[in-house]
Amino acid sequence: MTMSFTRGSVRNALPLVPFFIFLLIFLIIPTVSVVNGSISQDGSYSLDKLAALSDGAAMGALLKSVLLSAVTAVIGAVLGAVLAWLIVSSPPTSVFRRVVTSICSVLAQFGGVALAFAFIATIGYSGVLTAWSKSVGGPDLYGTGWLYSVTGLILVYTYFQIPLMVIVFLPALEGLRVQWREAAVSLGATSRQYWTQVAGPLLAPAFLGATLLLFANAFAAYATAAALVSQGNPILPLMIRTALTSEVVLGQAGFAYALAFEMIIVVAIIMVGYGLLVRRTSRWLQ
Amino acid sequence: MSATSTGPTGWKRALGLVPFAAFFFLPLYAMADFSTRTIQGLGRTLNGWRNLIADPQIYAAILTSLGLAALTVTLMLMLLVPTMIWVRLRAPWATRIIEFLCLLPLTIPALVIVVGMRDVYLWVVWIFGESALTLSFVYTILVLPYAYRAIDGALSSIDVKTLSEAARSLGAGWGTTIARIVVPNIWSGILSAAFISIAVVLGEYTIASLAGYQNLQVVIVTIGKADGMTAVAASLATLLFGFVLLLTLSVLTRGRSQTLTPEPLDGSHS
Amino acid sequence: MQLTRVAAAALTASVSLFALTACGPPSSSNDNAGSDAASATSAEDLGGMDALIKAAQKEGELNVIALPPTWANYGEIIKTFADKYKIKVNSALPDAASQDEINAAKQQKGKSTAPDVFDVGQSVALANTDMFAPYKVATWGDVPDGFKEETGLWVNDYGGYMAIGYNSDKVPDVTKLSDLLAPEFKGAVALNGDPTQAGAAFSGVMMAALANGGSADDIAPGVNFFEKLKNAGNFVAVDPTPATIESGQTPVVLDWDYLNAAETAKLPSWKVVIPSDGAPVAGYYFQAINKDAPHPAAARLWQEFLYSDEGQNLWLAGGARPIRGDAMAKAGTIDKAKWDALPTVAGTPVTPTEAQNKAAADYLAANWAKVVG
Numbered sequence: 001m002t003m004s005f006t007r008g009s010v011r012n013a014l015p016l017v018p019f020f021i022f023l024l025i026f027l028i029i030p031t032v033s034v035v036n037g038s039i040s041q042d043g044s045y046s047l048d049k050l051a052a053l054s055d056g057a058a059m060g061a062l063l064k065s066v067l068l069s070a071v072t073a074v075i076g077a078v079l080g081a082v083l084a085w086l087i088v089s090s091p092p093t094s095v096f097r098r099v100v101t102s103i104c105s106v107l108a109q110f111g112g113v114a115l116a117f118a119f120i121a122t123i124g125y126s127g128v129l130t131a132w133s134k135s136v137g138g139p140d141l142y143g144t145g146w147l148y149s150v151t152g153l154i155l156v157y158t159y160f161q162i163p164l165m166v167i168v169f170l171p172a173l174e175g176l177r178v179q180w181r182e183a184a185v186s187l188g189a190t191s192r193q194y195w196t197q198v199a200g201p202l203l204a205p206a207f208l209g210a211t212l213l214l215f216a217n218a219f220a221a222y223a224t225a226a227a228l229v230s231q232g233n234p235i236l237p238l239m240i241r242t243a244l245t246s247e248v249v250l251g252q253a254g255f256a257y258a259l260a261f262e263m264i265i266v267v268a269i270i271m272v273g274y275g276l277l278v279r280r281t282s283r284w285l286q
Numbered sequence: 287m288s289a290t291s292t293g294p295t296g297w298k299r300a301l302g303l304v305p306f307a308a309f310f311f312l313p314l315y316a317m318a319d320f321s322t323r324t325i326q327g328l329g330r331t332l333n334g335w336r337n338l339i340a341d342p343q344i345y346a347a348i349l350t351s352l353g354l355a356a357l358t359v360t361l362m363l364m365l366l367v368p369t370m371i372w373v374r375l376r377a378p379w380a381t382r383i384i385e386f387l388c389l390l391p392l393t394i395p396a397l398v399i400v401v402g403m404r405d406v407y408l409w410v411v412w413i414f415g416e417s418a419l420t421l422s423f424v425y426t427i428l429v430l431p432y433a434y435r436a437i438d439g440a441l442s443s444i445d446v447k448t449l450s451e452a453a454r455s456l457g458a459g460w461g462t463t464i465a466r467i468v469v470p471n472i473w474s475g476i477l478s479a480a481f482i483s484i485a486v487v488l489g490e491y492t493i494a495s496l497a498g499y500q501n502l503q504v505v506i507v508t509i510g511k512a513d514g515m516t517a518v519a520a521s522l523a524t525l526l527f528g529f530v531l532l533l534t535l536s537v538l539t540r541g542r543s544q545t546l547t548p549e550p551l552d553g554s555h556s
Numbered sequence: 557m558q559l560t561r562v563a564a565a566a567l568t569a570s571v572s573l574f575a576l577t578a579c580g581p582p583s584s585s586n587d588n589a590g591s592d593a594a595s596a597t598s599a600e601d602l603g604g605m606d607a608l609i610k611a612a613q614k615e616g617e618l619n620v621i622a623l624p625p626t627w628a629n630y631g632e633i634i635k636t637f638a639d640k641y642k643i644k645v646n647s648a649l650p651d652a653a654s655q656d657e658i659n660a661a662k663q664q665k666g667k668s669t670a671p672d673v674f675d676v677g678q679s680v681a682l683a684n685t686d687m688f689a690p691y692k693v694a695t696w697g698d699v700p701d702g703f704k705e706e707t708g709l710w711v712n713d714y715g716g717y718m719a720i721g722y723n724s725d726k727v728p729d730v731t732k733l734s735d736l737l738a739p740e741f742k743g744a745v746a747l748n749g750d751p752t753q754a755g756a757a758f759s760g761v762m763m764a765a766l767a768n769g770g771s772a773d774d775i776a777p778g779v780n781f782f783e784k785l786k787n788a789g790n791f792v793a794v795d796p797t798p799a800t801i802e803s804g805q806t807p808v809v810l811d812w813d814y815l816n817a818a819e820t821a822k823l824p825s826w827k828v829v830i831p832s833d834g835a836p837v838a839g840y841y842f843q844a845i846n847k848d849a850p851h852p853a854a855a856r857l858w859q860e861f862l863y864s865d866e867g868q869n870l871w872l873a874g875g876a877r878p879i880r881g882d883a884m885a886k887a888g889t890i891d892k893a894k895w896d897a898l899p900t901v902a903g904t905p906v907t908p909t910e911a912q913n914k915a916a917a918d919y920l921a922a923n924w925a926k927v928v929g
Contacts, residue, residue: 412666
């Protein structure tokens, strides 16, 4: 709908200005700073910092981040979908369902430090499960501290990926109408055929989209990793931490900008994919 | 009310839920156990929990984070509610822009924001001082996606145009219309946005730690190096608080999921 | 279309705001910046020690940063200074690292909470001399050359040698680094931090390099040693803290001797030894005054206190080697019992130069991740 430029239009746009300015200052400018910081060097533009991203250590961190995110996204997606399927049969207003969705919201949002300590309390050096296992002669769960490495991160990330999946995927499962199943059955479809030819294709975009969201979530996650891994920079976010706070290798603030820029690119690509898949989902599963 | 969808019920469901319940509750139980242990491993003590109030560092951090939560919610509501209402009433062309901007923080990780906000925060510190409460500006950005979705959902379920036109035709000014007509009707969305924002702010670590401020999660990590018991107690307290918060929210909004739109004439609705 | 107009307005606004933030805020100078104390380069400039004390007491407060109470006895040093001169000491961020001190000073420039003094590691100190104010303490002459900057921008304050601390109740006795490769040390050995981040851990790898045929110029054998340690399953990538030491999670810690000594005070079975299979690695910390200190007189008085006999002996009580130690031993003002109790070193200590540090740091940045994973 085209509108000509009138005084009224300016008056209509004016109350939106505070919002735009706020976002400009606290979101757009930091993002632009990161991009600008990663392609400039002492005042002029240069690609040196971006070139540093192809260094062995930086590439390794990127690969490990991608691996960690992919693994936890897939595990979280599959297990989360199963959990969602298990609770979808309760009506949305039942106590059980509301309690479960509240728990999922808390675990998905809080994440970070609290979960790191939860796992330290469970399978850390003096963790509850570790001590119990020792007392019944079971395996040494602590080992050489695998919890504080990428392997440990996979376990802990899964803990908040599953609830996130439940929150994101539940609406899609809800959209699966009982009538469709009844219709399929009445046309002679077996349960297997229903799942592979009706429900499967309908849920696939939502499932894939949710998996991508989980990937982005794990990729950008910092707090959990920072609380667990105090030595080493196996993944990208921790490498940014070192670049900003190291007292041994100095002058790395610029490298931090380049790493942050890399993060934006990866997450942006994933989120674009997610957006496309969400649009496909919303066609059928209102 | 949607028809209950396909899914197992009864004992099959219970069986499937058991491993999940075990996986999710074990660490929480471990936290409760760990935080009440004595150093020698015999008996129980509430020292870790008492430290939440007794230890000045943690107590100050708890107050800081609560203050941040309150400020962030206020800022977010002041920024978002009038803007979104206005967009629906007078500037529908801006809907897509606002939606894109509000969902942008999902794509730009907090880690990136904290790296890029250094210059901006030099100014913020110069104007507002170095209290940790200045973090509420950037926290408002962080909670935008969740708050937007909550308020947008609530706004979609009422007919803002009709309501506001009715109010205006009866002589109400814009302020009264928004404050006394529209807001009470989207109360569930506002509450939802507020509670989720509180949860996010209380659990935030990335920006606070890399910008050098002492909020609750930063102090928990610092304390965790010396006193694991208190750190675990604090973490469990935050989780429990968030859970209570969100459960309260779902109870409060239980009766408000009714829409006010008229029923479609052909009776087709799920 | 008004969409384009809005876009145009947004673009102009963002460009101008961006330009504005790209240049920082006006650096507001605090009230004391122009005062006599801020430009004093020695106590004489202000008219003697008494005048300095008076000026400091008038300021009433001192901001310190990154000084943990159990690090070289700083807890007692701070308390003694506060009680003696009736000046309130604000100790911020005790767990911060050297770089954090500089970051805080930059971020809080002009504010009354900015740090007044710095106690930083070598790399950070030498990279940030433009933030320091020159000042020569009364006992300037006692500090050997090479341990102070000629105009007084920084002075070494205390130091120690890299040592191995171990819990004799849990692991067998250790005399040299290669002992740690034995199977009794499975999952036991920890570095105080990540060598690409923390100076103490960096020096730990340097110590391993010297013990395995390397030198201050060649840290690669050190990295290889830790690779061997990791493959044997003896290395834990966990930051040691008093909690982990007491619980037994990190029974062996490679750290500065004075930090390990602080643990012996708490855990009697904790022994500290400087390994005998390589030259000892010496490291000193650098003391400096913030050029934009909000309390310049108090900062200078703090400096005078630290380098007085009393301050130096307090550092010695924390197990660190005070920089005036040799001069004080000759003059008989040192606490003889504690001075003699310091661990003995065999061989000439090695202190890497800044250039050697940088080369080693670059090597670590590229290769350490491969070891630890």
